[in-house]
Amino acid sequence: MGKQHILRKIKVLHVSPEMTPLSKVGGLADVAFSLPEELRKCDVDARILTCAYPSVLDKAKDLGSKPVYSRRTVHVALNWKVFSGKIWKTFIRELPVYILDNPELFTNERIYPNYLDQESALPFFFLSYAALEVGTALNWHPDIIHSHDWSTSPLASAVKWHPFYSNYSRSIKTVLTIHNLAHQGILDPSLLNMTGLMEGFHIDGLEYYGLVNLLKGSINSSDMITTVSPTYAREISEPGRGMGLDGLIRANSHKLLGILNGIDTEHWDPSRDNFLPASYSIGNLEGKKQARGKMLEFFRWNDNGSPIFCNIGRLYDQKGLDILIPSLPELVESGAKFVFLGSGEKHYEEELRELSEAYPGSVGVITGFNEPLAHLIYAGADFFLMPSLFEPCGLSQLISMRYGTIPVARRTGGIADTVSDEDTDRTGFLFNGYSREELVGAVKRALECYGSSESHKTVMKNAMEKDFSWKTSAGKYHRLYRELASFDHKQDIK
Ligand code: ADP
Numbered sequence: 001m002g003k004q005h006i007l008r009k010i011k012v013l014h015v016s017p018e019m020t021p022l023s024k025v026g027g028l029a030d031v032a033f034s035l036p037e038e039l040r041k042c043d044v045d046a047r048i049l050t051c052a053y054p055s056v057l058d059k060a061k062d063l064g065s066k067p068v069y070s071r072r073t074v075h076v077a078l079n080w081k082v083f084s085g086k087i088w089k090t091f092i093r094e095l096p097v098y099i100l101d102n103p104e105l106f107t108n109e110r111i112y113p114n115y116l117d118q119e120s121a122l123p124f125f126f127l128s129y130a131a132l133e134v135g136t137a138l139n140w141h142p143d144i145i146h147s148h149d150w151s152t153s154p155l156a157s158a159v160k161w162h163p164f165y166s167n168y169s170r171s172i173k174t175v176l177t178i179h180n181l182a183h184q185g186i187l188d189p190s191l192l193n194m195t196g197l198m199e200g201f202h203i204d205g206l207e208y209y210g211l212v213n214l215l216k217g218s219i220n221s222s223d224m225i226t227t228v229s230p231t232y233a234r235e236i237s238e239p240g241r242g243m244g245l246d247g248l249i250r251a252n253s254h255k256l257l258g259i260l261n262g263i264d265t266e267h268w269d270p271s272r273d274n275f276l277p278a279s280y281s282i283g284n285l286e287g288k289k290q291a292r293g294k295m296l297e298f299f300r301w302n303d304n305g306s307p308i309f310c311n312i313g314r315l316y317d318q319k320g321l322d323i324l325i326p327s328l329p330e331l332v333e334s335g336a337k338f339v340f341l342g343s344g345e346k347h348y349e350e351e352l353r354e355l356s357e358a359y360p361g362s363v364g365v366i367t368g369f370n371e372p373l374a375h376l377i378y379a380g381a382d383f384f385l386m387p388s389l390f391e392p393c394g395l396s397q398l399i400s401m402r403y404g405t406i407p408v409a410r411r412t413g414g415i416a417d418t419v420s421d422e423d424t425d426r427t428g429f430l431f432n433g434y435s436r437e438e439l440v441g442a443v444k445r446a447l448e449c450y451g452s453s454e455s456h457k458t459v460m461k462n463a464m465e466k467d468f469s470w471k472t473s474a475g476k477y478h479r480l481y482r483e484l485a486s487f488d489h490k491q492d493i494k
Pocket of ligand 1: 027030312314341368369371399
């Protein structure tokens with residue numbers, strides 16, 4: 001390696017089952033598009049491999065990025081069978097996107113199964129192993145393959161332990177980004193035989209209390225691991241905070257780096273957001289008022305000037321709904337309105353629906369995934385509620401700050417790294433303990449601020465002025481890749 005590589009760009013293949021704007025379950029989809037896109041601006045030849053779940057190819061066409069069949073097919077042996085995948089190629093903005101197509105495996109519109117077993121895990125093994133095959137198929141050989149979370153974790157394990165794919169260990173370096181340690185991909189070991197990973201079934205590999213833990217395998221086998229904020233990197237190393245893997249994280253701390261996520265500042269930009277009735281910016285907030293009006297109309301509410309709190313996201317325990325929902329009756333008393341957009345655990349959906357029936361003029365709930373409505377709510381609301389139990393990075397607070405919607409959030413993970421509760425540079429209202437009392441306390445502070453239009457304006461301005469683009473973080477990834485692939489001399493990547 002070394003000098004002969006210095007003149008060419010480093011080649012990096014990102015691999016993710018979800019990628020906005022073609023498919024999305026959560027924040028990973030945003031990162032899977034915007035990180036490689038920004039890396040290309042840093043002179044990295046970054047590309048992405050994702051899957052043709054139903055409607056993905058059509059969506060690409062609708063967006064004007066008509067996928068072209070590359071006339072290349074990859075073949076992967078799994079479960080004593082050979083699975084084949086066509087590779088479609090398209091560009092989204094400037095980013096080359098490869099779409100792996102196998103209608104037999106990529107059937108689940110919701111991408112992730114409710115229950116992981118041999119059958120439901122197959123698409124993720126296929127994607128992971130196909131990522132190792134695309135180099136040969138397309139005659140484009142990545143120096144680095146960058147996987148994300150448990151779903152593409154088999155990739156690094158295969159480079160380490162698979163009888164065939166371990167041949168790549170000299171030419172490919174692997175990076176894993178942990179977006180959420182709560183999801184690890186735990187399975188019965190009977191699957192190892194069919195996936196060729198038997199060699200990795202031991203305590204320093206994939207084995208986890210007699211089961212297979214895909215994320216653990218990748219933590220052990222990847223050349224480098226990142227997670228999505230410096231605070232989350234510290235938190236998951238602490239006993240009791242690593243979802244059963246804190247010891248493993250500590251043992252691998254020499255190759256772990258916390259790099260903050262950014263957001264796609266072109267897509268999330270109130271000054272050119274086509275989903276809004278009018279654009280706006282720090283200098284002219286008239287458009288924010290119009291978004292408020294349209295949002296109120298959507299919920300069939302009159303504008304009585306009361307503050308509007310919103311929450312957009314997956315309705316799971318992680319997001320703090322078990323302290324937020326029981327606080328709502330008390331918070332509604334303050335005269336504020338509350339808007340929810342999300343889907344997830346049925347009991348949370350049900351509890352929110354009941355609250356909207358009990359307080360029809362104050363609580364509005366829309367279940368489901370709705371991108372245009374999300375934009376309208378980010379713009380139209382005054383505050384964004386985020387009482388997360390843990391939050392690896394969190395994109396919602398970054399988006400809301402860009403739209404001048406002030407986060408009221410728990411100081412954890414990436415929230416602690418991105419929201420300031422200092423008088424001198426306030427961009428939000430934070431609380432520490434995971435309790436209803438502390439949450440209500442933070443909301444009350446937000447309400448006081450709303451009552452003083454000058455201080456509310458100052459906080460909005462502070463928040464909207466912050467730079468949450470990918471620029472700095474993509475630079476950190478670039479340095480990490482170069483060091484890993486020995487593109488230049490070792491340097492401090494922190
Ligand atoms: P997580 O990855 O844990 O779901 P993040 O805050 O990192 O949370 O990212 C969530 C992303 O998904 C944000 O872009 C948010 O706007 C979007 N999102 C979540 N739920 C919905 C929904 N129901 N409708 C539209 N967008 C949603």
